[in-house]
Amino acid sequence: MSHIDLSNIMNLSALELTPENQSKYADQLSSILTYMDVLKTVTEEPKEAFLWPIHMDAVTREDSPIAFQHPLIEENAPECSMNRFVVPKILTDN
Amino acid sequence: MGNILGVAKKIANKDCSCEQVVRHALANVTTDALGLNAVVETFDDIALETAKKWDQHIANGTAPAYAGVPFLIKDNMCLEGAHVTCCSAILTGYKSPYTSTAISRAMDAGFIPIGRTNMDEFAMGSSNEHSVYGPVSNPWNTDYVPGGSSGGSAAAVAAGMVPVTLGSDTGGSIRQPAAYCGVVGMKPTYGTVSRYGLVAFASSLDQIGPFGQSVDDVAIMLEAICGQDPNDATSEKLAVNAFSQHVSMDALSGKRIGVANQLMSDYVDADIRSAVEVVMKKMVDLGATVDFYDFPYIEEALATYYILAPAEASSNLSRFDGVRYGMRHMNADSLGDMIKKTRQHGFGDEVKRRIILGTYVLSSGYYDAYYAKAQSVRAVVTEAYAKLFREFDVLCSPTAPSTAFLKGRHVDDPMTMYLSDIATIPVNLAGLPALSMPCSLSSQGLPIGLQLTGAWFKDHDLLNVATVLEDVLGFTQRYPFSVPEENHAI
Numbered sequence: 283m284s285h286i287d288l289s290n291i292m293n294l295s296a297l298e299l300t301p302e303n304q305s306k307y308a309d310q311l312s313s314i315l316t317y318m319d320v321l322k323t324v325t326e327e328p329k330e331a332f333l334w335p336i337h338m339d340a341v342t343r344e345d346s347p348i349a350f351q352h353p354l355i356e357e358n359a360p361e362c363s364m365n366r367f368v369v370p371k372i373l374t375d376n
Numbered sequence: 377m378g379n380i381l382g383v384a385k386k387i388a389n390k391d392c393s394c395e396q397v398v399r400h401a402l403a404n405v406t407t408d409a410l411g412l413n414a415v416v417e418t419f420d421d422i423a424l425e426t427a428k429k430w431d432q433h434i435a436n437g438t439a440p441a442y443a444g445v446p447f448l449i450k451d452n453m454c455l456e457g458a459h460v461t462c463c464s465a466i467l468t469g470y471k472s473p474y475t476s477t478a479i480s481r482a483m484d485a486g487f488i489p490i491g492r493t494n495m496d497e498f499a500m501g502s503s504n505e506h507s508v509y510g511p512v513s514n515p516w517n518t519d520y521v522p523g524g525s526s527g528g529s530a531a532a533v534a535a536g537m538v539p540v541t542l543g544s545d546t547g548g549s550i551r552q553p554a555a556y557c558g559v560v561g562m563k564p565t566y567g568t569v570s571r572y573g574l575v576a577f578a579s580s581l582d583q584i585g586p587f588g589q590s591v592d593d594v595a596i597m598l599e600a601i602c603g604q605d606p607n608d609a610t611s612e613k614l615a616v617n618a619f620s621q622h623v624s625m626d627a628l629s630g631k632r633i634g635v636a637n638q639l640m641s642d643y644v645d646a647d648i649r650s651a652v653e654v655v656m657k658k659m660v661d662l663g664a665t666v667d668f669y670d671f672p673y674i675e676e677a678l679a680t681y682y683i684l685a686p687a688e689a690s691s692n693l694s695r696f697d698g699v700r701y702g703m704r705h706m707n708a709d710s711l712g713d714m715i716k717k718t719r720q721h722g723f724g725d726e727v728k729r730r731i732i733l734g735t736y737v738l739s740s741g742y743y744d745a746y747y748a749k750a751q752s753v754r755a756v757v758t759e760a761y762a763k764l765f766r767e768f769d770v771l772c773s774p775t776a777p778s779t780a781f782l783k784g785r786h787v788d789d790p791m792t793m794y795l796s797d798i799a800t801i802p803v804n805l806a807g808l809p810a811l812s813m814p815c816s817l818s819s820q821g822l823p824i825g826l827q828l829t830g831a832w833f834k835d836h837d838l839l840n841v842a843t844v845l846e847d848v849l850g851f852t853q854r855y856p857f858s859v860p861e862e863n864h865a866i
Contacts, residue, residue, distance in 0.1 A: 296694070297728055311733055314790065318682070321746075322749075350473075358473075360698060371710055
């Protein structure tokens with residue numbers, strides 16, 4: 283996995299890695315992805331009529347929103363004001 | 377007797393109170409005589425308040441069957457008012473505003489949650505060495521790992537802290553630590569137990585299940601927690617099965633048992649293969665037929681899992697961003713910067729590794745080659761099992777290719793760590809029920825686990841077979857849960 287690819291994946295997954303970790307992760311992930319090549323040997327396709335043996339009769343409830351209030355919602359928040367979660371600004375000057 | 381029925385009977389007969397039993401269990405946990413680090417926090421207030429409530433019901437004759445029996449929950453299950461952190465820094469301080477369905481049902485049956493157990497962070501690991509609270513030790517030899525990710529739950533039961541615990545299993549995280557710690561652990565058929573209130577790792581694979589020192593204890597707890605739940609659309613519309621009832625000691629007579637050649641190869645330790653061969657002979661003595669079969673997709677199943685599970689995890693863990701709960705990195709220039717820094721500092725190495733892998737296999741240009749291909753292979757593996765269960769009633773194998781390993785041995789080698797789940801992972805892909813039970817000890821004195829896998833929704837048959845085998849194998853637990861001394865003053 284090239285350094286450029288790793289940067290793209292870092293961006294997509296909203297993660298940052300220190301430069302020393304990037305190399306270590308890239309090596310480990312390359313090794314894991316090499317193992318995944320074993321899937322190329324499976325040429326068999328599932329039968330069209332294949333049915334998952336579970337979820338034949340899924341449980342559902344009425345599709346309507348249910349209000350949920352609890353004091354812990356605000357207590358758990360890093361920063362909360364007037365029933366809203368306070369976060370840093372989205373746009374920067376850069 | 378320190379098992380569920382024994383404890384419940386002592387309480388019901390007023391030989392001891394719920395409060396005494398709970399205090400005794402809390403003392404076991406707090407003392408941690410073996411230095412296991414299996415439990416990260418006790419819920420003293422919740423536990424003692426519940427115990428006093430059940431003591432009143434017992435006095436009135438209105439208590440449920442298992443009133444007062446203490447249990448522990450894995451740190452990825454929500455209990456209202458209690459911390460739940462998935463043993464991750466990113467959820468430091470988080471308290472759940474609701475209770476998971478499984479815990480709620482266990483409590484309705486009288487069980488009392490007394491604390492949360494250590495685990496691999498976000499259930500990603502096979503050794504319980506990836507936890508913000510530090511590693512867990514194996515009660516059989518504290519230089520060794522207990523397995524993972526439900527290492528704390530397995531170790532706590534093995535050490536006799538409580539009679540029963542709950543864990544979760546996505547790729548073997550109940551069965552493998554059960555094997556390493558010499559206890560019984562079961563992953564039921566997918567959909568049997570509601571996942572509402574279980575912090576999601578891989579939603580199409582996760583299942584909650586019990587640990588106990590006996591098959592009966594596992595069956596009783598499973599009975600308490602199973603059933604459809606309108607809060608979980610993947611839960612099945614099943615009649616609640618009396619898993620602990622109608623046990624037939626003739627359960628193996630006429631049963632067709634299958635053993636995969638690939639799971640009895642040289643890759644598996646010789647001690648383990650010998651132990652499983654002994655079990656196979658006993659099964660034949662009990663009237664079963666035992667035959668070998670080829671399961672050609674063992675390695676492919678492992679690869680499939682390590683594409684699909686991280687892919688689902690990368691989506692499920694995107695909610696941990698420092699916005700609404702948990703840790704937030706304060707030194708950030710913008711929202712985007714805050715989210716990245718929070719996740720960098722909040723997640724451990726293994727979690728980051730799996731998120732990166734999952735994001736990669738879902739990304740443009742790689743989706744078809746990895747994720748779509750893995751979904752196709754998952755269906756092929758499931759079809760292979762469907763075919764096997766036309767020929768066999770129960771599949772038998774070692775739970776893991778080795779017994780517990782030394783701490784630190786594989787922590788920097790993720791691929792070797794992943795390979796320790798080679799026998800358990802295919803079961804999760806297909807959603808089948810499976811359990812691990814101890815069958816003997818290795819030459820180093822470490823427990824050897826036997827995995828039994830049943831057909832979809834044949835959890836009761838599986839438990840039946842396990843009960844008979846348990847009786848015949850006669851494995852002795854080292855640290856049974858002890859009930860407090862009788863209190864004649866009650």
